[in-house]
Amino acid sequence: MLASVVTVAFDGVDARRVDVQVQQLSGDQGFFNIVGLPDKAVAESRERVRGAFAGIGLAMPSRRIIANLAPADLPKEGSHFDLPIALALLASMGVIAPDALSDWAALGELGLDGRIAPVGGTLPAAVAAAAMGLGLICPEANGPEAAWAGEVSVLAPRSLIGVINHFKGVQVLRAPEPGPVKAATGGPDLREVKGQESAKRALEVAAAGGHNLLFVGPPGSGKSMMAQRLPGLLPPLTPQELLETSMVWSVAGLIERGGLTRDRPFRSPHHSASMAALTGGGHRAKPGEASLAHNGVLFLDELPEYSPQALDSLRQPLETGEIVVARANAHVRYPARFQLIAAMNPCRCGVGGPGKGACGKAPRCQRDYQNRISGPLFDRIDLTVETPPVTAADMALPPPAEGTAEAAARVAAAREAQADRAREHGLDPDQGINARASGETLDRIGAPDESGRALLMRAAEAGGLTARGWTRTLRLARTIADLEGSTPVLRRHIAEALVYRRTTVGPQEAGAAPVAAETAPAW
Template sequence: MAARVVTVAFEGVEARRVDVEVQLTTGQHAFVVVGLADKAVAESRERVRGAFAGLGLSLPGKRIVANLAPADLPKEGAHFDLPIALAVMAALGVIPLDALDGWAAMGELSLDGRIVPAAGALPAAMAAGAMDLGLICPEASGPEAAWAGGTRILAPRSLVALINHFRGSQILSAPTPGPIIEGEVPKDLRDVKGQEHAKRALEIAAAGGHNLLFCGPPGSGKSMLAQRLPSLLPPLTSAELLETSMVHSVAGLIARGTLTRARPFRAPHHSASMAALTGGGHRAKPGEVSLAHNGVLFLDELPEFGVQALDSLRGPLETGEVMVARANAHVRYPAKVQLVAAMNPCRCGHGGAGRGACGKAPRCQKDYQGRISGPLLDRIDLAVDMPAVTAADLALPPPVEGSAEVAARVARARALQVDRAEALGAADGLNSRAEGAFLEKIAGLDTAGRDLLSRAAEAGRISARGWTRVLRLSRTIADLEGVDSVKRLHVAEALAYRRTSAAGDEDVGSPPRRIENTSRAFSDEVDPVRRQKMR
């Protein structure tokens, strides 16, 4: 008779049920693991053998077959050690055969019998609860697994403690969830002097979750502004906290069950590969775009990233998820991120104008910016050209407004979006994700605004995707002002942020042109107070 223990295999952040069946048969003395197991799983037999020796137990001189069912589901990772060991002990009679009924198990074994942490405790606990099972996991993973809510959790330190618990000589208490921390103190927007136009764009991006690109010479404050975006964003909601923590759990980034409500901010180096950005590899792991789920993905020195790596972000930015396709499996990871990118106008950094102007302009500028594909740029809602910071800017006193004041406006705008989405039955409240009939309903333009947008589309300056993104951006600008209707003023400002191509217009020496000279149209219509802020 075979002993059976339930465990899980991970497909993205989803944990699928796996039944570990162990049978002792006569025949050649061997320990065999079958069921489409990778090398880490196949090596479990040696870790189990070593852990048993550490406990003073020995495997019988029989053929031990451990079957991981279903056989066609790929099995990866060392967390299969514990369920295989428990099934072997049940087959040997070390623990009662029915002791494991109602439990799933996951964890890696050390050679002295300790149960060491394994990635994925939170999604494993969620899956166990959905199967109406409890979860046995390592002691260090207990606080993380306890976040699954009503799922029963056993978190032993070693196999000895677990055996004593099942025999009734020791009682293991249920672990408590780890703490929730607020994260590091974010950098304040008050540190940035000048660049009022870029600050305005950063506020709009934060309010609606829009993608943003800064372009300017070195030292103009591009990275400085991007690093202060987290200080403008509200903390994660409970649902977002669970979604984000599931991804981080699979990646092994949760320590002792400690969660944080601070939104993720990931800033990979420009040498990152496509697999590092979007996920994958021999053993599929979430990439940077998934680790930034519900947060910010910051790509500094954007043209220095590989073309293939950058273009792999097109799908995630549009759909909010990553699909890693393999010959035998498809792995899905969530990837609802806000992209913030920064770049110099050319390789030397200064472009074709101002102090230190590139001697190879305009060709250098065109070639450098041309590394970014048009389809990727089309997914960026705001593109801001940042001039160099002058000595006069640096001599100014600190700005009156800091992150706290801007974050308050952002929070009010986001609250409007969430309330509107709930009233209309939409799944996602942020303007950057509005689409279809919902977008048309919330971004109903006045006649003048629709005429302006139509002329821009007829002139071929925006694509169909650009039309949608201008509508979303216009709605966010109106939300920041607290008005219900989207007017020509809001459309003009949204159009002013659209970049038409990577390298600018036909005249490559000129800066990228704005649609219908909408920057001037916008400045003619804004109220004097906002015009003063943008100077």
């Protein structure tokens, strides 16, 4: 008897339909084969199914069993095929009526005692099931997560025997409630940072427009401390962003008990991270740190200590907002619209530059250390800020009058102005932040006044700006104007933006900064 159950295979954050077909044939007892491009985890499902059947006291059929995962040319990966294979086999045995499963998709990993273990990707699977007009059978631990998919029926049994009893009418499985949504916590307060007023200003500008930022300074100057306070300046995730981010985290198996959070992701991988760890990959092409930071912040501390190949792999997602992991048999696409915040010492010695304790190998030590970062990656960083050593006088000062709450209010007002402009131009407000403006949209919203354009032209002619640098300077100036509440982009906004634009981070070169210094504001 042939029986079929629907499940899914994951293609990035998308779930593609797979029909699990099980048939019993005459032949050797105990033969159980799975076909349809299964990986090792799927091929081992037959042993977990055997063990689960034994665990609930159910004998396997004394016939040859074939399980086909269609379409056969789509690679199948992961342990979540256990439950649909077991359900299709139960239907072929007549334990469950075959038509009872026609309105359901299923996924879950089986234990040898018949329990159903949680798996990753339940949220995208539930969304795909809803699109197919089906309900979803998933592990009990994943039920609150699946319930977030909206109008989809969800069954979340604890064990295989619970599914059997439900479809036999012996017991009724209740639909799970969606998991909790944690409000944005805000994180540590910016008021705890002593000194570094210029760097705080740059952090606020970066938060307001979603710009990439690099802190350069000796150890102990507060670079990491300020980066960790950036999420508190950012607005909470919107409902659309929350769904997008949760889909990625679901595929990675990082959603616990179905609980979501409106905090923007903050990922801080160690500098030993490989290219696959940053961009995604591996045998199952799981999302990397860049995708886990989608709609949030990717913080790279000790930037030059990362491998050059790993850093350059971020150049494309910084422009396109997505990562395509190419393998021999598949291309997996993950969203990766993150804000890059980085920190580095001026040289390998840590000190660098002039003054007490200066590096004795300068400027060669600085140049060699900075050359570990490619020019194209530097060009994608909107703000480069030097953080000088914090002095004893700075540490003795009382806490600053303004902290995260005050700066976050200004950032929220600037973000609201950007959302209003996006609506005026027929754009999605969630996608209307200044860091993503380009083409005709940027020309309309970021065109400076005459004196501002003249200053920008001088900087470009002096060789301090590439074409990408020109665009990013206009975006940055638009954000500075928004923080000020100014509708036009003025000369002083262009001047401050040019101060932040650097083609190198050494003191011997400062890109367009000398051109802009005459009108740069004091912080």
